[in-house]
Amino acid sequence: MLKKLVLIGGGHSHALVLRLFGNKPLSGVRLALITPDIYTPYSGMLPGHIAGFYSYSQCDIDLQSLSNFAHAQLCLDHVIGLDLKNRKVLCANQPTVDFDILSINISSTPTKLSVPGAVEYTIAAKPVAQFLEHWYQLQENAVRNPQKALNIAIVGGGDVELALSILAGVRKLEIYLFQSSKELMPSHHQSVRRIMRDILSNQDVKLHLGERVCEVVKLINKGLTIKCESGLMVTCDQVFWVTHASAGSWLKAAGIGTDDQGFILVNDNLQSVTHPHIFAAGDIAKMINYQLPKAGVFAVHKGNPLYENLRSMILGESLKPYKPQTAYFSLIVTGDGRVLANRAILPLPSHQLWWCWKDCIDRNFMAQSPHQ
Template sequence: MAHAPSAAADLVLIGGGHSHALLLRRWGQRPAPAARLTLVTPHTVAEYSGMLPGHVAGLYDRREIEIDLARLAHRAGARLILDRATGLDLRGRRVMLAGGAPLAFDLASVDIGVEAGAGDVPGLADHGLPVKPAARFLAGWQRFADTGGGALAIIGGGVAGIEIALAARRRLPNIAITVIEAAPAMLRELSPRARRLVLARARSGRIALVTGRAVARVGPEGLWLRDGGAIPARLVVAATGGQVGGWLGRSGLAMQGDRMRVDATLRSSHPAVFGVGDCAVLAGAPRPQAGVFAVRQAPVLDHNLRAALAGTGRMRAYRPQRDWLRLIAAGGDAVADKWGIALGGPWVWRWKDRIDRRFMAMLSDPPRRRKPGGISRAP
């Protein structure tokens, strides 16, 4: 039988992903009086992934794409601990922190996102710039753009890599841009028509597309391919998918690959730990890493955490969409893809912009609470 938290339960949110940001907003609207809420995250803000390509393109300033986690926590009455989780003690129900003492919990939820891994490519960790975590990527991109750019190489021909290439083309119209994909085709996650529309935009933007050729190593002057070719680059961006931090895999939770496995209620293999966002995978219904799922998970997570805190009540099941709207940014242009139907044009960008701005406005003006929590920083 699952452990029922005490009347003064501690609920700890580990990570500042989109699901947790939305949960904090909900907590500000309707707090649970019998719980103490804590958010553990190393940063006071989180970058909204949907608007990141627009920032790279110069269409949004940095503040427009930042979710203010400190403000959300304050208005939700949550304590904010600016530190990084490094482990879970499931038996003792403690979160291990990089800079502070372990933090006790009755219930915990993990939403730490992913980081782009260097994989087995020599030199990528030292000379490449991963697209995740976003804060590091944006700092590196800004330095590159501020100094006039130069040749840009992007490893990874999925949506993330192509969006960055198209955004970079708008921001820096005269630089050489190359996208390298080891598989025979790019944008395999899109429908055939959407793939054609996006790749046509890349070609018209003079973006070189290299497929079926794997990267052998990365150095300070560019990258070398396994077949012996070389691509000079002042900046090498890694957009090859994300990996979850190793501490989660060592926590004792059931994993699927490097992601924690959760059931339909978003509960992990331990009854006191839930998981959402890119770091979690739904058993029996895996989905790719995409913000749309994190947004849909938030109300289910909110309901189920309240039910677990109360020790009574029926939990809801999260049912991910079989298909979902993909809006691929193309540097002021965009392509929409769903149900095999794809449309593109500036009007799609305006549609995407309205959706993204509405989402950010909702998070930037949450309702107030009378008793805000405090902020603790790691020493």
């Protein structure tokens, strides 16, 4: 009997799943990918793209070519819900899509609903495609008005790569970085935090640590003012929002087991803890036995085990648990053609050699993707 496998989202895990189904075709399965975009940026090269080291074509994953390679139907649409009883995916602009097995690999979005003005006047770092539209517009404005100095605010100090890449990508720029925690990059070792703080200070990034943004106000002259609980107010031209992530409300509404932020709870097999025929990977998944950061490196690492378990589910075979790395190299792009490498508590100062190493890894990953 023909099995219908539907993939929701064109994230890194699903890009690898499509590649592997293309390399190892499986009979008796009808494969479909539902995603709103034909292209998805590879997160490993995104900071380099913003800083001007890569063109968009060098770091985008062509989902149409991948789908063709995997003999998968590509449905360009937004998913708005699930009918789990009848195993149907509800789409915004086309008929429902039936499934026997479902896999979800979609992006999270920064949480900003509780801050007045944030939804209306700020730009979320995710989804990436939407962020890039605003970034390209900002670059165009800078070219049109080369004498005007732009003031950019980034709310959420965890993404220092974004601040440093933006500085490299646009001249005559001032950046204000707001972080509710008194420590920059609180999830990293203090030695890494110290090095990154020095790098940001040397680039004249204005750090506002321990400041909680409570409102974003649009001014008559089209500028924006950020207001903090402490009374601090900063006027800027653009605000990028990169605070803690959350998931789309339609997931929890569908009845899948999720955590408080709406992320799908999965076991070591990357299966939903409430619906074994549903899998999840990448930002949208929350492994119940591991605390993993929402980083592209883990989405890439989950690609192969996700494929193997989807294949095993189709064939009626036993699934195999995925065991994520407990120690891994964190490569932080500093926007100047250098990278800070960090493993556990051992930071290695930013250097061009680490950039060359990272560049080689990223280009090799992209080279494996089929192109028309």
